[in-house]
Amino acid sequence: MTPAIEIQSVSKNFGTLKALDDVSFRVEAGEFFALLGPNGAGKTTLISAMAGLSRQTSGHIRILGHDTISAAYLARKTLGVVPQELVFDPFLSVRESLRFQSGYFGLKHNDDWLDELLEKLGLSDKADTNMRALSGGMKRRVMVAQALVHRPPVIVLDEPTAGVDVELRQSLWAFVRELNQAGHTIVLTTHYLEEAEALCNRIAMLKKGKLIALEDKTKLLAHSNERDVSFKLSAALPDALLPLKVRDEGQRVVLRLPEIARIEQVLATLREARIEVREMTVIETDLESVFVHMMQGGKA
Amino acid sequence: MQGFYTLFRKEILRFWKVAFQTVAAPVLTALMYQLIFSHVMARHLEVYPGISYTAFLIPGLAMMSMTQNAFANGSSSLIQSKITGNIVFLLLSPLGPLQFFAAYLAAAIVRGLVVGAGVIAITAWFGMPLPQAPLWIFAFAVLGCGVLGALGIIAGIWAEKFDQLAAFQNFIILPLTFLSGVFYSIDSLPPLWRAISHLNPVFYMIDGFRYGFFGQADVSPWLALAVVGSSFVLLSSLGLWMIKVGYKLRH
Numbered sequence: 001m002t003p004a005i006e007i008q009s010v011s012k013n014f015g016t017l018k019a020l021d022d023v024s025f026r027v028e029a030g031e032f033f034a035l036l037g038p039n040g041a042g043k044t045t046l047i048s049a050m051a052g053l054s055r056q057t058s059g060h061i062r063i064l065g066h067d068t069i070s071a072a073y074l075a076r077k078t079l080g081v082v083p084q085e086l087v088f089d090p091f092l093s094v095r096e097s098l099r100f101q102s103g104y105f106g107l108k109h110n111d112d113w114l115d116e117l118l119e120k121l122g123l124s125d126k127a128d129t130n131m132r133a134l135s136g137g138m139k140r141r142v143m144v145a146q147a148l149v150h151r152p153p154v155i156v157l158d159e160p161t162a163g164v165d166v167e168l169r170q171s172l173w174a175f176v177r178e179l180n181q182a183g184h185t186i187v188l189t190t191h192y193l194e195e196a197e198a199l200c201n202r203i204a205m206l207k208k209g210k211l212i213a214l215e216d217k218t219k220l221l222a223h224s225n226e227r228d229v230s231f232k233l234s235a236a237l238p239d240a241l242l243p244l245k246v247r248d249e250g251q252r253v254v255l256r257l258p259e260i261a262r263i264e265q266v267l268a269t270l271r272e273a274r275i276e277v278r279e280m281t282v283i284e285t286d287l288e289s290v291f292v293h294m295m296q297g298g299k300a
Numbered sequence: 301m302q303g304f305y306t307l308f309r310k311e312i313l314r315f316w317k318v319a320f321q322t323v324a325a326p327v328l329t330a331l332m333y334q335l336i337f338s339h340v341m342a343r344h345l346e347v348y349p350g351i352s353y354t355a356f357l358i359p360g361l362a363m364m365s366m367t368q369n370a371f372a373n374g375s376s377s378l379i380q381s382k383i384t385g386n387i388v389f390l391l392l393s394p395l396g397p398l399q400f401f402a403a404y405l406a407a408a409i410v411r412g413l414v415v416g417a418g419v420i421a422i423t424a425w426f427g428m429p430l431p432q433a434p435l436w437i438f439a440f441a442v443l444g445c446g447v448l449g450a451l452g453i454i455a456g457i458w459a460e461k462f463d464q465l466a467a468f469q470n471f472i473i474l475p476l477t478f479l480s481g482v483f484y485s486i487d488s489l490p491p492l493w494r495a496i497s498h499l500n501p502v503f504y505m506i507d508g509f510r511y512g513f514f515g516q517a518d519v520s521p522w523l524a525l526a527v528v529g530s531s532f533v534l535l536s537s538l539g540l541w542m543i544k545v546g547y548k549l550r551h
Binding site for chain 1: 302303305306307309310313314317381384385386388389390391392393394395396546550551
């Protein structure tokens, strides 16, 4: 099957700055894919190149098989992008914005779908309001709707929930999930790692223009071998284990093990010291800690 | 075709929603020029035999207003879209370069023609004779607006800030339109200035346009048509090329 997005050795230089450095990966059709990385990692540069807003210095990008440069027209018809920056046309109302956007995509009678979009995004009662009169969150919803006027099979959301209230975040994600279930491929970048963790199947991480990880979410989480284990003990922690201690939590003590297999050693040490383990919990790693760990230069 | 038509309609709507500023204001300005210049000059000057200065002024003022507004339409729309960032919605769409360019150009021509019609309608009362050659009038009106409309698109894409665009407007467009024989026949100029005026394409627009009204002008309408027509082709090709390669639009 043709991948939804194929990125092949893409580099982008701005003068001497390498914003993207030989990035390659594929997003399969129907995936829910997250692109993570700190500010300046190259996420938006990559999305701009996918969308044809900028041109890569070298390499190829294909959207459902359409090259973004040699078949730009088809690539753009296939792709729906919600840009990161909050932009709008101050001359237009919400409905006008959507109607014009439909027209740019060559669509004439699109009102049924537009009404559906307005309803799903909670914009029905704002349809005839001028864009200027909307709050930031509302404008963001309109941008999402604008990206979807042509029912694109591949949807890219560049930090759609930055600066948006909780209610919108939840309703937006419910809608995006619905689109994914209906067969649309979704790529999102976000700073809220719990969002990526909750929504996505696969995750790519960029750092300084380079792809540093590309994994199934579960694998990526498993990759981080370090585990924190919380113990409730019958006596104080023996000296031999002090170097592993991270913190106390009330009556408990938290140890950080370089890998979970070391637990055996820890238990043996405790047995030797005749200390009883009353409770023990392995603290699951979350994406955030994996992310921070990798960005600090550690390997997955 | 739908893409072109949509963008064209949006551009028309954009200036029509602020028609006071984009149509009524230039018409009023032209009326002021007409009132003041005809009052000051009418008794002293007859440029063409049998044609009063007041009547002579009308086509020139109309063409000057048309070209300035055709330029302003595309240029201000593009720079606003660039600065506010909403041009991204166009760039994300599959609109081809020709549709993109043609829509902005057509809207600029329409704005120029609407302003021109307004100026003619309001200044005709000063004693405009019946037009001699309406086809020439129409041809130069459309082409004149086309040339400046294309130049406006180029300037709008090129400029990154409002003051760059203002500089373009004040240091290029304004001198070109003012020093083009709006207020005088360039035959009355000293030879050097006459020669320089002959290099100004706006002169040919006004001269050809005036020929349509009076049946007489400084140069042959065919020469004027050739100059204006080739300016149009040249500037349109440049504008189209800029959009095609994404000059200052796609980085």
